[in-house]
Amino acid sequence: MAVGKQIRLTRLAFVIYEHPSIDTFAAFAEDFGFVEAGPASKQGERFYRGYGVDPYVYVAREAPEKRFVGAGFVAESAEDFRRASQLEGAKTLDTSDRPGGGEAISLTDPNKFTVVIVWDQEPRSTPEHGVSALKGRPAMNGALDKRRKGDFTRMKHGPAMVHKLGHFGYITPNFEDTCAWYQGRFNFVPTDMLHAPGNTSLDVAVFFRLDQGQAFVDHHCFLIARGDTAKTSVHHSSFEVEDIDTQFMGHQWLKQKGHDLVWGIGRHVHGSQIFDYWYDPSRFIIEHYADGDVVNEDTETLHAEAGNMAVWGPPVPAIWGAKAEESDHPKPLSGISG
Template sequence: MEAKSPTTTQDAPDRMHDPPTANSGKTVPAVQAMKGIEHVSPDRWTSAASTPKIRITKLSHMRYRQPASNMDNLVTFLLDFGMEIVKRTENAIWFGGYGIDQYIYYCEIGQEKEFLGGTWEVKTFEDLERAAKLGNSNIVELKDAPGGGRYSLIRNEDNQINFANKSSGQGKLVTIHDPEGFPVNFIHGATPRARPIKQPTEALQVNDEFSKPRKGAFQRFQPGPAAIHKLGHFGLTIHDFELQFRWYTTNFNLVPSDMLYVPDTDGNKVDVAAFLHVDKGKAYSDHHSFFFSVAKDKHVHHSSYEVHDYDSQNMGHYWLKEKGYNPVWGLGRHKLGSQIFDYWWDPNGFMVEHYIDGDLVNEDTPTGRQLAGDESLAVWSEPVPSTFLD
C-alpha cells in the first residue's frame, strides 16, 4: 500500500522552498527601534505652555473607594496579588509593596466602588500650591496615612545646621479634576522609607544554548504571590483626546513616549491614545506612568504594578489562577513600552496588572506615532479580549 504524503495542501512545495523565518528578539537603541515610524515634534506639547509647568517627580499611589460589603474578598485578592497591608483603620486600608514607597494603593471603605484618582508626587510645596490653584481646591494634611515624622535641616545666620520645622511625614494632598471630570491627586512632603523592605534579589543565572554560566547549581522556587515592588502606571479611557492631551501636557511635565491614531473618513490621522512619561530631562524614567485612550465609555482602565522577574510573574499568575480569580489578558509582551504583562480583575471589577521589563526613556528619546490596532498592543500573547478594549 502506497504511503500518503503527510502534507497535501497546494502551498506545501512553496513552503518547502521558502520556510518561515524563525522568531528572534534583540535589544536595540530607541532611535533604531523607531526607525521608519513617524516622529512627533516636541512643539506639540511645549508651544502651548504659557506658564512654568507643575513639576511631577513620580507616580506615588492609587486611590480607590471600595464597598465595605465586599472588603474581605478585596483584601484577600490584593494579598494574593502581591501587596501587603501597611495600615488599617475603620475607614481605610493602605497597601504597600517592598520598595521605598510607604504605600502604593489607598482603599477608602465606603458603600459603592469609585475611582478616586492616581496620585502624583510633586517636587516642591509651591508645585502643590499651584496644583491647588489650578483646580480651585484645598490642600489637606494626610494625618492618618503611613509615614514617620521628620525634621527639616535649617541653617542659621552663623551657617550652623539646626533641626526645625517638624512635619508629619505623611504629606499633604490636593485633589483636582481634569477636563473630563477624572480626579487627579498631588502629594508633597511624604517621607519615603529609608530603604526597600527587601534588598534587591540576585538575578537568576540562565543557561542558553551557547552560554552556560550556571554549572553545578539548580533552579529552585517557592510558590506564592508575585511580590509587588512599586506602582508603575495607570490609565483612563476618555472621549476628547485633544482636550485631555493639552491639559495634561500643558500643565505638567508629562511628555508622550508613543501616540496612536486612526484614519477618519477623509484619510486624516486622528489621535486616539497617548502613553506619557514624567519628563526628567536627561535622567531616564519609565516609558509611561500614565496613558489615556478614546473609548465609548469613560472610566479608569487599569493600574499596573512592577514585580521582580519572569519567573515571579509566572508563579504569581498561576497562584491567582489556582485561587480562582478572574483573568483579563496575559501573559504577553507589549509592543509599546516592551513590558511583559498580566491583567486581572479585582473582586469589584477594577483591572490591575503585573508587569516586568519596561522600557526607559529620556528627553533624547523620540516620540513615535503609529496606527492603532491589535498589532500595536502586543508582540506575543493570546488574542486581545474585547473586554480589555472596552
C-alpha cells in the same frame, strides 16, 4: 498654563478605588502581592504598599458602588507643590493618619477624577535587590553561554510581590481636553502616539511619561485612549514586579486562588513590558508587569497605528477588541492597552 509654567512631578505614586466590600478586596490584595501599609485612616481607608519607596501605592475605600476615584503624584520640589496648591479648585488634604505623612492637595480633572499631589512624605527604605520568586537569583543559561554552573533554579510559591505602581489609564470621549489639561499643568510628555488605522490625522491614544530630563523614567505612567463610551472610565492600573519568573509564579498563584484572568501572560509592543491582567473582586482590571522600557529626554516620540497590542501572548480578550463584547467594560478604539 504655558509650558514654561508647568508644575513638575517626579513620579506616579498611588491610585484610589472604592469597593462594595473592602474585606473581599483585602483578600485579593494579599494574593496579588500587596502588603497592608498600616492602620486604616479615620475615614476607613486602607493603604497597601509595595517594597519600593512609596509609603503606599493603593488606597481602598468601602462604598455602596464600585468607583475609580483617582491617582496621586509626587511633586518635584516644595515650590512645585506650592504652585499646585494655588491651582483653581485645589483642596488641602489631612495626611496625619496616612502612611508617610507629608502634605497633600487634591485637584479635579475634566472627567471629575481626583488628582492628588503629595510632597515631603517619609520614603520607605528599599531592599538591595528586587523581590523575586527565583531563589538565590541564579544566572540564566543560554544555548551557548552557560553561566549557571552547578546552581539549580528553584522558585518560591506565593504572590508576585509588588514593587510600585507603574501606570494607569483612561478611556475617554474627551480625549483632546483630557490630554490638554494634564499637559498644560504638569510635565507630561508623550513617548508613543497611536493613530486610528488608516487615518494618521486622528490620534486615539497617548502614552505619557513624566519628563525628568536626562534621568531615565518609565516609558509611560499614564495612558489616555479615545473611547466611544458616554463617559470617561478607568482602563486599568498596573504594578511592577521583579522579573518574568516572579510574574509567572504570581500568575499561577492567582489562578490557584480562583481569581479571574483577563489577559496574559504576554509582551506588549508599546513599552515592551511583559503583562498579566486580572479582574479584582469589583471587576476592575489590575495588571502585573515586568521588564518595561525606560526612556529620557533624548527619546523621540514615536507615532504608530493603533491595534498592535502584543508581540506574543494569548489572543486579545473580547473587552479589548475581540469578536464578543462584554457590556460592563469600555472598549478603546481599535484595541489599545499598555
